[in-house]
Amino acid sequence: MRPTTDEIEPGRQETASQGTVTGRFEEWTQGRLVSSLGTNSGAPKLPFQDWRHFKEAFAPELVARAVAESKIPVKRCLDPFGGSGTTALACQFLGVHPITIEVNPFLADLIEAKLSHYDADRLTRDFVDVVRSARRSSVEPAIRFDWLPPTFLEPGVSGRWIFDISVAQRISALLQAIDSLANTLHRRLFRVLLGGILVSVSNVVVNGKGRRYRGGWKSRRCEPETVDKAFSDVVHRAIIDLRSYSDRPWSGFELLRGDSRRLLRLGAPADLAIFSPPYPNSFDYTDIYNVELWALGYLRSSQENTSLRNSTLCSHVQLKREFPAAPQGSSALTSLTEQLRGLRKRLWSPWIPEMIGGYFYDLAGILRSIYKTLTPSGNVWIVVGDSRYSGIQVDTAEILSELALDTGYEVESIEPFRSMRASAQQGGRPELSESVVKLKKPNVAWRRRRGIALNSQTGTNASRRRPAR
Numbered sequence: 001m002r003p004t005t006d007e008i009e010p011g012r013q014e015t016a017s018q019g020t021v022t023g024r025f026e027e028w029t030q031g032r033l034v035s036s037l038g039t040n041s042g043a044p045k046l047p048f049q050d051w052r053h054f055k056e057a058f059a060p061e062l063v064a065r066a067v068a069e070s071k072i073p074v075k076r077c078l079d080p081f082g083g084s085g086t087t088a089l090a091c092q093f094l095g096v097h098p099i100t101i102e103v104n105p106f107l108a109d110l111i112e113a114k115l116s117h118y119d120a121d122r123l124t125r126d127f128v129d130v131v132r133s134a135r136r137s138s139v140e141p142a143i144r145f146d147w148l149p150p151t152f153l154e155p156g157v158s159g160r161w162i163f164d165i166s167v168a169q170r171i172s173a174l175l176q177a178i179d180s181l182a183n184t185l186h187r188r189l190f191r192v193l194l195g196g197i198l199v200s201v202s203n204v205v206v207n208g209k210g211r212r213y214r215g216g217w218k219s220r221r222c223e224p225e226t227v228d229k230a231f232s233d234v235v236h237r238a239i240i241d242l243r244s245y246s247d248r249p250w251s252g253f254e255l256l257r258g259d260s261r262r263l264l265r266l267g268a269p270a271d272l273a274i275f276s277p278p279y280p281n282s283f284d285y286t287d288i289y290n291v292e293l294w295a296l297g298y299l300r301s302s303q304e305n306t307s308l309r310n311s312t313l314c315s316h317v318q319l320k321r322e323f324p325a326a327p328q329g330s331s332a333l334t335s336l337t338e339q340l341r342g343l344r345k346r347l348w349s350p351w352i353p354e355m356i357g358g359y360f361y362d363l364a365g366i367l368r369s370i371y372k373t374l375t376p377s378g379n380v381w382i383v384v385g386d387s388r389y390s391g392i393q394v395d396t397a398e399i400l401s402e403l404a405l406d407t408g409y410e411v412e413s414i415e416p417f418r419s420m421r422a423s424a425q426q427g428g429r430p431e432l433s434e435s436v437v438k439l440k441k442p443n444v445a446w447r448r449r450r451g452i453a454l455n456s457q458t459g460t461n462a463s464r465r466r467p468a469r
């Protein structure tokens with residue numbers, strides 16, 4: 001449980017490791033028993049993880065398990081799809097150096113804000129300054145959101161808008177005050193924390209398929225005081241977390257901002273890779289974080305929006321780039337794309353067969369890039385989810401395993417976590433499974449020295465059997 005501010009003395013962080021708060025992994029996760037280590041499994045209730053609800057985060061305990069089960073010492077751990085930063089943060093708690101890639105600049109800032117170290121007393125003083133100067137500027141409100149699309153601000157378009165004008169004034173005043181701080185780390189932290197409350201003070205809700213207006217939003221009108229309260233609450237919680245867990249066993253990190261398909265080719269040596277890519281369910285993360293991306297100024301034109309969307313994994317049909325052709329190496333994928341093409345007219349988008357082919361093309365490239373720099377005998381754990389289109393199941397774990405074997409990995413196991421609910425178009429039945437695919441890069445040199453048979457084509461040993469789930 002998170003201690004209250006009263007339980008944490010100001011300036012105590014340097015003595016925390018001596019007793020009150022050890023900052024170790026078990027304390028952070030409170031030794032809890034989670035029903036599933038997959039996504040949406042209660043991680044949002046943990047310190048740091050509740051700064052911004054991130055439904056797709058996996059449980060940090062999964063990272064602890066991957067590190068513990070590795071046959072080689074894990075000094076560096078890679079996550080090419082950083083999201084809310086679960087892997088990187090868990091690594092800091094476990095004493096492992098994290099390398100994380102994230103394409104979405106709001107999420108990249110959220111990750112960096114969590115991984116950085118602060119002087120909590122200075123942070124508190126800067127927060128007090130922000131609140132004071134925002135109050136002063138709101139006497140003469142000057143909205144500076146001139147880059148926002150008209151749908152964002154009252155009076156909006158066709159009688160609908162995302163932020164009431166008084167709320168926008170408050171957000172604008174807070175942003176101005178935050179941006180005038182001298183300390184870059186503090187600016188980044190306060191901005192992402194403000195970003196984390198934006199949807200709650202808006203007239204929309206956001207879910208897997210984008211955003212929609214709240215029922216009765218016009219009569220609900222949000223007050224500027226609600227913005228102040230929500231912002232103060234989250235800053236308060238964040239300062240407690242940062243103070244309580246400032247003695248994480250590892251303080252360093254590498255955060256690469258951008259497209260992991262490109263960045264991984266530059267090389268990211270690691271002893272373990274653990275990640276959860278977007279699922280092939282047409283869930284577009286650029287849409288999901290659109291309110292934050294625009295309101296915080298990460299996006300200032302529709303071209304920037306399109307360019308960010310086009311840098312994401314080929315997991316949705318909103319992409320405005322050419323879908324790459326499905327990779328060779330998986331008979332399950334070949335048969336799936338043939339079936340989907342045959343049903344094209346019945347699919348809710350005619351581009352779904354190409355999207356699925358492109359999705360596995362992108363993931364095959366990720367697997368190849370990781371293989372090149374992963375330490376021999378190192379593991380790759382991938383949390384994946386199935387999808388279904390017009391009754392045809394996309395067995396992501398199966399296809400990925402075949403592609404991994406083709407790249408040279410051994411497939412150690414496919415461990416199912418839980419069932420996910422299918423989309424409403426598919427009847428909403430909870431039959432789509434989520435699993436962790438566990439791969440290993442064989443130690444080819446070691447095997448050669450011992451004369452163990454290798455598959456001449458792939459460099460793996462002869463067994464290409466797919467493990468049972």
Ligand SMILES: C[S@@+](CC[C@H](N)C(=O)[O-])C[C@H]1O[C@@H](n2cnc3c(N)ncnc32)[C@H](O)[C@@H]1O
Nearest residue numbers: 056057058081083084085086103259260312313
């Ligand atoms: C399922 S989420 C990862 C969740 C993460 N495991 C966690 O616990 O928070 C997938 C992430 O991949 C990111 N992403 C999508 N395409 C990407 C790309 N080409 N390069 C880097 N990140 C990408 C998305 O922005 C999203 O944050």
